[in-house]
Amino acid sequence: MNYCSLCAHRLELRVPKGDNRPRYCCAHCGAIHYENPRVVLGTIPEYDGRVLLCRRAIEPRSGFWTLPAGFMENGETTAEGALRETREESGATIELLDVFSIIDVVHVAQVHLFYRARMANSAFEAGTESLEVRLFDEAEIPWDDLAFLTTAGTLRAFFADRAQGRFKTHVGFVEGHSLRWHQR
Numbered sequence: 001m002n003y004c005s006l007c008a009h010r011l012e013l014r015v016p017k018g019d020n021r022p023r024y025c026c027a028h029c030g031a032i033h034y035e036n037p038r039v040v041l042g043t044i045p046e047y048d049g050r051v052l053l054c055r056r057a058i059e060p061r062s063g064f065w066t067l068p069a070g071f072m073e074n075g076e077t078t079a080e081g082a083l084r085e086t087r088e089e090s091g092a093t094i095e096l097l098d099v100f101s102i103i104d105v106v107h108v109a110q111v112h113l114f115y116r117a118r119m120a121n122s123a124f125e126a127g128t129e130s131l132e133v134r135l136f137d138e139a140e141i142p143w144d145d146l147a148f149l150t151t152a153g154t155l156r157a158f159f160a161d162r163a164q165g166r167f168k169t170h171v172g173f174v175e176g177h178s179l180r181w182h183q184r
Contacts, residue, residue, distance in 0.1 A: 001024045001033055001035070004026035004028065004029060004031055004033070005031075005033070006026065006029055006031045007026060007028050007029040007031070009026055009027070009028035009029065011024040011025060011026055011033065012024070012025055012026075012027060013025075016032050019032075023035075035109070036109075037109045037110055037111050038071055038072070038109060038110050038111075039071070039072040039078070039081075039110070039111050039113065040069055040070065040071055040072070040105075040110055040111070040112045040113070040150075041069060041070065041071075041072050041078055041081040041082040041085055041113055041114075041115075042066075042067045042068055042069025042070070042082060042085060042086070042112070042113070042114045042115075043067065043068055043069070043082050043083075043085075043086045043094060043096070043114060043115050043116070043117040044067055044100060044114055044115070044116050044117060044154065044155070044158050045067075045068065045086060045090070045092050045094050045117045045118075045119050046116070046117065046118060046119065047118075047119035047121075047122055047135055048122070048135075049137065050135035050136055050137050051067075051135065051136055051138075051141070051155065051158070052067075052068065052090055052092055052119065052124060052133060052134070052135055052136075053065045053066065053067060053133070053134060053136055053141075053142075054066055054067070054068050054089045054090055054126070054127075054129075054130040054132075054133050055126075055130060055131040055132045055133070055134075056129065056130065056131065056147055057126075057128070057129050057130055057131045058129050060147075061147035061148065062131075063131065063145075064145050064146060064147035065142050065145050065146050065147060065151075066146065066147040066148060066151045067114060067151050067154065067155070068085055068086040068088075068089040068090045068092070068130075068133075069082075069085055069089075069112070069114070069151075070085040070088070070089065070129070078099075078113055078115075079096055079115070082096060082113075082114075082115050082117075083096060086117065087127075088127045088128075088129065089126075089127045089129050089130050089133070090124045090125070090126070090127060090130065090133045091123070091124045091125035091126070091127060091133070092119050092120075092123070092124040092133075093119065093120040093121065093123070094117040094118060094119050094120065095117065095118045095120065096115045096116075096117050097115060097116040097117060097118060098115065098116055098167065098169065099113065099114075099115055099169055100114050100115060100116045100154065100157075100158065100167065100169060100170065101113070101114045101150075101153070101154045101157060101169070101170040101171070101172070102169070102170070102171050102172075103150045103153065103154070103171075103172045103173060103174065103179065104172070104173040104174070105150065105173075105174045106173065106174070107174065112148075112150040112154075114150075114154050116158070116167060122135075138159050141155060149174055149177070149178070149179045150174065150179065152179070153172065153179035153181075154170070157170045157181070
């Protein structure tokens with residue numbers, strides 16, 4: 001960040017009075033510009049025991065499979081964002097259930113949040129950000145072709161919970177090349 005979005009003067013990186021970390025500050029108008037993590041919202045859409053995955057048509061990780069997900073927009077709740085992203089990427093009509101996983105991805109300043117979801121019917125189609133969309137049985141999941149650690153970890157936890165007959169909320173973080181779940 002170089003210039004103030006309020007007055008267009010050059011910004012300086014410094015610790016503002018009363019704060020404890022460097023922020024972009026405007027010496028001209030006094031504005032402090034905070035940079036905060038971005039929220040990625042998605043779903044685990046299930047239909048007839050199978051899970052809906054999307055093959056990405058965009059970077060990062062174009063050509064790899066993922067759960068339908070994307071960035072939260074201003075003016076929407078996490079539930080609204082998860083519904084919107086699922087519709088945009090897969091064309092599926094879903095009913096949101098509970099929050100299933102919340103994962104901190106600190107190295108890219110993101111938080112990933114996935115809801116369990118029930119598909120209303122078997123209708124779906126690839127949106128502009130998906131090359132294809134498909135329902136998978138657990139045994140068919142393309143584990144080696146999943147786009148993100150958060151997708152793989154969420155799916156593994158989902159299938160483990162489903163096998164136990166009960167779902168819980170999973171909270172974790174990406175550390176290096178692994179996803180670690182907080183123990184509860």
